[in-house]
Amino acid sequence: MKPITKLQLTNFLTTNISQWKKAEIANLHRLPLGASRETYRFDVNYCDENGHTQTEKLILRRDPPASLVDSDRRHEYESYRAIYGHGIPVPKMILLEEDSSHFDGAISIAEDLRGFHNSEYQLQTPEWKNRLPHIAEQFWARMGQLAAIDIDTLELGFMRPSTRQTTAELELNYWADKLDQNHVDAEPITQAAIRFLRRKLPESSKLSMVHGDFRAGNFLYDDNGDIQAILDWEMSHIGDPLEDLAWSLNRTFCFGRDDNRSGLAPKAVALDIWQKASGIAVDPEALRWWEIFTCVKAQALWSSAAKVWQEGTNRDVIQCYAAWWLRNAQDKAILELMEQL
Numbered sequence: 001m002k003p004i005t006k007l008q009l010t011n012f013l014t015t016n017i018s019q020w021k022k023a024e025i026a027n028l029h030r031l032p033l034g035a036s037r038e039t040y041r042f043d044v045n046y047c048d049e050n051g052h053t054q055t056e057k058l059i060l061r062r063d064p065p066a067s068l069v070d071s072d073r074r075h076e077y078e079s080y081r082a083i084y085g086h087g088i089p090v091p092k093m094i095l096l097e098e099d100s101s102h103f104d105g106a107i108s109i110a111e112d113l114r115g116f117h118n119s120e121y122q123l124q125t126p127e128w129k130n131r132l133p134h135i136a137e138q139f140w141a142r143m144g145q146l147a148a149i150d151i152d153t154l155e156l157g158f159m160r161p162s163t164r165q166t167t168a169e170l171e172l173n174y175w176a177d178k179l180d181q182n183h184v185d186a187e188p189i190t191q192a193a194i195r196f197l198r199r200k201l202p203e204s205s206k207l208s209m210v211h212g213d214f215r216a217g218n219f220l221y222d223d224n225g226d227i228q229a230i231l232d233w234e235m236s237h238i239g240d241p242l243e244d245l246a247w248s249l250n251r252t253f254c255f256g257r258d259d260n261r262s263g264l265a266p267k268a269v270a271l272d273i274w275q276k277a278s279g280i281a282v283d284p285e286a287l288r289w290w291e292i293f294t295c296v297k298a299q300a301l302w303s304s305a306a307k308v309w310q311e312g313t314n315r316d317v318i319q320c321y322a323a324w325w326l327r328n329a330q331d332k333a334i335l336e337l338m339e340q341l
Contacts (some may be wrong), residue, residue: 120216131225144277147241
């Protein structure tokens with residue numbers, strides 16, 4: 001895909017946001033973030049309806065031809081809009097354009113919350129060690145707060161419907177199919193996990209809006225360790241809130257430090273924070289099911305990286321990393337959870 005240019009973006013905004021007169025783009029550049037979407041940062045200076053000069057700091061997200069996550073711009077855009085104003089900090093959405101002829105792919109534009117950090121690796125440095133308990137408290141509390149929100153108060157009509165009785169099977173079928181579609185070589189360990197999960201399908205205690213990728217690296221935090229926004233909602237869906245919790249506990253997100261899940265805190269601490277915030281008592285067997293499930297889900301994502309790398313449709317180095325290191329690490333996590341290590 002060709003890089004987005006200032007002229008291209010200026011013409012688009014002038015045409016599509018009528019109240020932004022004489023729009024001028026500044027500081028346009030692509031950020032080295034994520035494996036599923038391209039992200040650009042830019043400023044726009046314009047005259048408002050009263051003739052006053054205004055400046056907006058914005059983020060543009062573009063769907064590439066091949067990525068880890070099979071979702072569209074509308075889904076993430078509507079997910080942000082659905083949760084905005086319900087106590088979970090997220091950026092405000094500005095514009096959605098699904099016609100790919102403008103930018104060689106669908107785009108969304110949102111406010112850019114600048115001056116904050118999002119690196120999960122920075123949190124593993126000695127300088128941040130004393131702030132990890134504070135970040136962990138907020139991280140799992142926000143996740144628990146999301147789980148506690150009544151989905152009937154959210155506008156989620158764009159999402160696939162689900163029930164407490166069917167959500168586990170729906171999610172398992174979806175990600176098992178993705179694994180088959182992205183097949184690059186034999187997956188005996190993951191297939192064994194899928195067979196186990198099919199035999200033990202749980203009924204969910206409640207339904208919630210599930211973020212789908214709630215982990216370190218997908219939130220913004222300031223110098224004090226205060227979380228400012230939860231990002232990357234492209235895998236959000238209606239489902240069991242234990243899925244988000246299990247995803248955050250996945251061994252591949254421990255940065256080689258098995259005592260700290262998501263690189264933030266031990267599992268027991270995470271469970272305590274989440275249960276207090278969500279008001280949901282965690283059933284250990286149900287959580288184990290969802291932990292094994294998230295390994296299958298992750299393998300489907302890592303396998304998609306392997307496929308696009310192998311086919312040459314996306315040679316971003318992060319795809320190679322997921323295809324090699326993360327697939328091996330995920331196999332180990334499955335064996336551990338299934339008590340084979």
